[in-house]
Amino acid sequence: MSHRPRNPLTLLSVSTILVAVKPIRADHGAAWFLDDAAGVALEWAVRQRETARAARVVAVAAAPGSCAPSLRQALAVGADEAFVIRRPSDGDVRLTSRLLAAAAQHLGASLVACGYESMDRASGLAPAAIAAHLGWSIMARLREAELRDTRIVGLRDVGVATQQLSAVLPAVLSFTGGWIVPRFPKMGDLLRNRNRKVTEWRPDMIGASDACPPAARLIRTLPVPTRRSTTRVLGLEDGVDALLALVGNTGTADG
């Protein structure tokens, strides 16, 4: 089955880690939900479609189990379609990125938008790894971005400056939080999508292998001794004096 977009923009919102580790939220009655970082990317993509800069937004998760409820949340927020790639439970970012890159090619996408971390257990490598699979440009940790014809222009804060990045499509983007605020799905949209079908793919259905290359293996976990045995507790006046003395004894030259 081939899914050809009417427009070259497709969002791949992937939340494998979120789906795998988030607990059931009893107050929402949902076993799965989108993580915040992926929510920012989804919000950005939906805005592009709403402003006619994109024709279709597709949410895709690579997950070891069925996570249809979280994908239905993406649909309620505004994604046009949603897919789950069933992946083995082991494997690392190399497998995740391989599956998502295959999905991008299968869908004919020319833009992949991601949260800046989380989908691969917070290594922050997945966006660049997806770009490497596809041979596309990577623009990571953007606070916002704008489609300008065949280019994507984004702003990124790097602590000592704000950078503007510009690349020709296709490209992979990742977004940080704080600037683009994800919307809450409306109750009507949640109800409308609650039974909507979320298609599941096996990796071979999108031309990808689910082979897991050898990964680093956890062999030991030990408690770390308590860091402090005593704590000085001070009030306002003594505290200010103590802070001034402590700061005076600490060099300020950057290491």
Added chain:
Amino acid sequence: MAKHVMSEVTVIGFGYPEARNLLTLLGAGIGPATLVALGATARDIVEPPDRTVAEVFAVAGDQLATDPNALAGLIEQLVGSSRVIVLGSAQASRDLAGALAVRRDAAPVWSVTEVRRTELGYECDRPGDGGHRRETYILPASGMAIILGRPSTKRLRTDAPTLPTVQEVTLPESARPGPSIATVAAQVAGGRSLTAARIVLAVGRGIGGPEHVPLFRDLADRLGAALGATRAVVDAGWLSFAHQIGQTGAWVAPEMYLGFGVSGAMQHLAGLGGARMIIAVNTDPEAPLCRLADVVVLADAVTVAERLVEQLGAVVPLPRIRQETM
């Protein structure tokens, strides 16, 4: 490119200071490593590293931080058959690591505090459970692995290492140009890198609101500190992501960390593992950060900051960042 020795471990930093700092991650059983300083020339490498290295490369090029795929192609040549690649944790390093992981099918491990070689193979440690546990991983028996290291204030004592000859390499132009990059807003003149700062001043939601951020920015300037923030502050839009400390932000290793109105969520504490002294300013003595701190000032964060600014005296006002919009 000069023919080079094949070290089992290659350490790659964006700039020579980062590369040198990353050497502190190398523990027992690891021989001399290859050192690669990106964005550096031989003239930048004047101080010998704190640990004996096999060779040093200085890599120059226009697209070092914007085109990880092109950079990864060059790095593949430099690392040769190295088993372990050690990188930092800033964005450019993560982008490069992602590209290398795919190109070389290399197993990644991140947030690493030490890597060593034992009879079992290469092992590395990293914090787990919000810093309450130390996890040890063993790298795959064959193939390459990529280690993303945390910054460290650890100082090495070595037997007077000498600086080997620095080989200069230039990144060739990519067949497909990566993104262009331009600085569009100069940040505060005194803006400091979180990961390299000796003092970090972090703010949490306990400072009350975004209207108080300038006060703490001013205080950070006066203290010569880098300004950090919790994820809640960043998510609320009070400060940009570049200020975020924690599991999903910067990992810091300052001599002194000052947390104003920071409760100490596990997400944030995960980024403080390298701090030598922790000071909490908070009205809640039960806040997790207070239980971890060396010094707790039980007082309103804004009041303490105002007192400190008053006591520290006037400094030349610094230009503030312009809020760029698209």
